[in-house]
Amino acid sequence: MKTILLALFICLFGINGLKAQDANSSTSASNVRQDSVFKNEKEEKVRFNGHVAGIYGGFITFGKSDYSAYKNKDFMKLKLQTSYTVALNIIEINIGLQKQKNTVGIVAGIGAEFQNMEFDNKIAIHKNKKGIIEPFTYDEGSISSSRLRVLSANIPLMLEFQSPSNKTSRFHFNMGVVGSYNFITQTKVKITENKFPHKSKTISNRGNLNMPRFNFDLMAQMGGNHFAVWARYGITPLFEKNKGPELHQVSFGAAILF
Template sequence: MKTLVKTIAALALAITVNFGAAAQDEDHENNDYTHVSSKRHNMFSRKDFGLYLGLNNYESKTLPELDNINSRYVALNWRKNHRLITGNNVDVALGTGFEFAWNNFMLKDNIVLKNQPNGATFIDAKESLSKSKLVVTNFNIPLMLQFGFKESRWKLGLGAYGGARIDSYMKTVGENGKKRTHGAYNLNKFHYGLAAELGRNNFAFFARYEKTPMFQDNNPINGNSISFGIRL
């Protein structure tokens, strides 16, 4: 009887010790897994939507001065992130997708854009205007190489975009009321440019420079558009 009790007690002790050791090993493995998982978490979601809000300007010696504060840039961007590298410190993803962008060029002077025999140019409006702006609507396909720095949580994107103009018009508000005149105005149909973004989480600063001139090469006035602002 005493031998049986001793045997049962020994078995119970052995089971308890083994169970405790197994539990510790499991906790250790879980902690290691969690540690690895946290390191291997990719900063870039598979898909995201971005709203660009900013200002427009252009690099030119022939185009008129703009009302910079009211020359606004707006774009709706749908992006798919292809995860290339998920590292311990840095993630890398290639962003592709499409967007619709509106470039508003608010003119400071009392002028309008008109088609002339030698191309489109700005002429006197012949009436007092409280608003005169050129609006260009584009469909773009951006391509962005993105880097995510895990310690600081900052994201950097460098890339390019190409697209096509889908609409353009002059909008004026003056003594004779509101007018909206659609036309090609000798603007380039297709364009491409360079882009950069820097931010954290769902907020970023962006800048874009269009390498293609706004107007066709034979136009008497021309320049390259610049956009900058924030992406939400």
């Protein structure tokens, strides 16, 4: 009888010990999972995702201008509805400036831009014998449209602030400088010949138009995760000093962000 009671006591003690061990194991596993989740959340908080990559489109006009060296004032006035810019930023680099949050950072990008500027006046532009940009007309016909086109590579560098809201809907505002390098500058003029039957032809000239290779613009942008509005102001004049009218571009528009 004593032997049976002793055996039952040992069994009960062993079962209780196993339950306690299982409970400790469960608690330890739960703590590990909680620590892992907390660690992952902490790691996510330090990631910063800026808003520069995307497709940009907008209109171009001129802000500050100086035609004091010319008789024909404002001869490069633009048609706003047909003077536009299209840019594509395909590379984005993000640098967060906070340890525990992801709402402030520096964002840079690399992309390309195409600008089409159509003159409101029926004139073309060229370099005269002194190497200065001036307006001119064609003897063989009348100008129906005259455009200046630029293809460039862009590098935006922006300081960005984001609202600390959820990840799916986050407001952002950034401002900074856009540096660009002009690869191609071209004038494209369409004229209608004076002689009958008044045929139309297009004259294109590609080359140096006294436009600086390197340019810098101030830029500001605001919006959500996938849509934004933006504005830019040209710090660098359109033409080199004393080689054309002093013109500073102003452009504005919207962007679809990646």
